[in-house]
Amino acid sequence: MENRDIDLLRDILGRGPVEEEVEAQPPLGLEDAFRPDDVFIAPALNILIAMAKEQSAEEPAGLAADWIGTVVDELAARLRDGDAQAEVIGDFVEMAILPVHGPDAARLIEFADVNLSEAAGRRANALVDAMTATDLRLTMWAIGDIAEQMGGFGERGMAFSMLLGINCIEEVDFTPISYVEDLIATNPYPGVQLRGLLEYRLTQVICDFWPSPFKAEDIMYPGESQIPALVYAQGLDTQTPVKFGEDVAELLPNSFYHEWSTEGHVIASRSPNSCPGDIAAAFLDDPSSEPNFACANDPYYTLPFEPVHEAFHDAQTE
Structure with a gap:
């Protein structure tokens, strides 16, 4: 890894050579974006305009897509009518953080009443009234996609708003920046951690205004629940150890646990196939x-060697 021999690393993992990179294509419609009043809101403005032109093709047809389309079209129309761009983007952000509260129909209705015109609000709320619990979940998932694009991640399957809702308490409150800086200063390869430090500083800034549904005391102690849960752990995850997943599953008696030995962080969206x-x-x-875990038996999800944490566990129990 120090020599950046990616081909060797992939051979060790049994993945074969690196696939030929395909040049990323810019989103459609950005050439028609409005000229931003401020460079700070330019990325979000471009995303909003592109979404207004493409949204119907991005999300599956249904109430969730109709709600997103109603809101995005309304915000884009306000830009065309000359509304202050910063205010429109502010409403855009308000929509993007709705999933932090969970699939709550009342939140969608409140957003429409406050941030949309009377006509658009009526259309949006009529859609919410017709939604099932699954429709609400799909709507929040679609909004999460938007939040990810706004944050520059562009990665489906990762609830960025919920991630910040937890990390702003779990990491920023409990881990001061001085601790992170000292840790990096003593690292033999500080360059590897530099990007992490910059992201941590950015997270601190975001957390100054990011709404969180949690209190610090809510996450200081392990929680127990009878609610069904699906727990994934990844053997190659460098951010969340497998042991964490095992501990969580033990506290959730109605949970289903599966370890993906060949995978890293955020497997549900980053795995090369759709199995997880x-x-x-x-x-x-x-x-x-x-759940039916049959697809997890694919050879792709089997390491050609024994993971370190399993070897260590075996040695401890002998």
């Missing part, structure tokens, strides 16, 4: 039934 995400989606549709 398909299992998660099926579980959300029927949380009371044990």
Whole structure:
């Protein structure tokens, strides 16, 4: 890894050579974006305009897509009518953080009443009135996609708003920046951690105004619940150890646990095939039934060597 020999690393993992990179294509419609009043809001402005032109093709047809389309079209129309761009982007951000409160219909209605015109608000709220619990979840998922694009991640399957809702308490409150700086100063390879430090500083700034549904005392102690849960752990995850997943599953008696030995962080969206995400989606549709993990038996998810944490565990129990 120090020599950046990616091909060797992939051979060790049994993944084969690196696939030929495909040049990323810019989102459609950005050439028609409005000229921003401020460079700070330019990225979000471009995203909003592009979404207004493409939204119907991005999300599956249904109430969730109709709600998103109603809101985005309304915000884009306000820009065309000359509304202050900063105010429009502010409303855009208000929409993007709705998922932090969970699939709450009242939040969608409140947002429409406050941030949309009377006509658009009526259309949006009529859609919410017709939504099932699944529709609400899909709507929040779609809004999460928007939040990820705004944050520069562009990664489906990662609830960025919920991530910040937790990290702003769990990491920023409990881990001062001085601790992180001292840790990096003593690291033999500080360059590896430099990007992490910059991101941590940015997270501190974001957390100064990011709304959080949690209190510090809510996450200081392990929680126990009878609610069905699907717990994933990844053997190659450098951010969340496998042991954390095992501990969580033990505290959730109605949970279903699976370890993906070949995978790293955020497997549901980063796995090269849809297996982890398909299992998660099926579980959300029927949380009371044990998921079908058959696709997880694919050879792709089997390491050609024994993971270090398993070897250590075996040695401890002998």
